[in-house]
Amino acid sequence: MENKERIYTDKLKAFQSELRAIQDGTQPEFLERLADLEDTRDTMIDQKRLFRNFQLECAGNQYELETKQAEEEYMAEKQGLREKMLAGVEERRKKLKEDKDNLDISNDVVIESQTRMHKRNLRKRGMEQNETKASKKRQLQAPPFTFGLKEEDLMNDLLVMRKGMTTTKAPVKAKK
Known part of the structure; x- marks a missing residue:
């Protein structure tokens, strides 16, 4: 038992010293x-x-x-x-x-x-x-x-001539 107590105290002191060393770095x-x-x-x-x-x-x-x-x-x-x-x-x-x-x-x-x-x-x-x-x-x-047509009629006739088609209107007679 005495041996047991001494081993315990020795180990306790070793752990405490190790703990202090760890804390001190x-x-x-x-x-x-x-x-x-x-x-x-x-x-x-x-x-x-x-x-x-x-x-x-x-x-x-x-x-x-x-x-x-x-x-x-x-x-x-x-x-x-x-x-x-x-x-x-x-x-x-x-x-x-x-x-x-x-x-x-x-x-x-x-x-x-x-x-x-x-x-x-x-x-x-x-x-x-x-x-x-x-x-x-x-x-x-x-x-x-003299022409007796309006500008719009002239433009329509011009477009028809460009397309190569004949007009459906009657020919315009000259005014006298």
């Missing part, structure tokens, strides 16, 4: 384990810092790539829109040129018809020589040929 086994934990912590901190830097670099690269792609898409859309607009302008230019050419042809047709009507009037004048002098004076005072 001088116990070798505690210091060794503490150093191992610090090394593990430092290693983990370094790994996490490296992983964070890797993620930041990846995000930066992805941002740069997406920005570059967006700019390329913008430039492609801009170029496509420019080409469409130029094609539209060129198409309108061709259409205006065709309209001008058609208008020249239409003007030629109108001039020819006026010449023909004028010739007809001349022929009629030749036949009317037998009539009185008063009727000759009236004929000379009136214009040889």
Whole structure:
């Protein structure tokens, strides 16, 4: 029993001295384990810092790539829109040129018809020589040929001539 008590007190003193050494930070086994934990912590901190830097670099690269792609898409859309607009302008230019050419042809047709009507009037004048002098004076005072159509009717007729169709209206007679 005495031996038991002595062993108990010795172990108790050893535990208390070990506890004081641990609290003071001088116990070798505690210091060794503490150093191992610090090394593990430092290693983990370094790994996490490296992983964070890797993620930041990846995000930066992805941002740069997406920005570059967006700019390329913008430039492609801009170029496509420019080409469409130029094609539209060129198409309108061709259409205006065709309209001008058609208008020249239409003007030629109108001039020819006026010449023909004028010739007809001349022929009629030749036949009317037998009539009185008063009727000759009236004929000379009136214009040889005038249009009796409104601007809208003229434009409709011009469109019909361009299409190559014949008008459905009755021919217009010259006013006297």
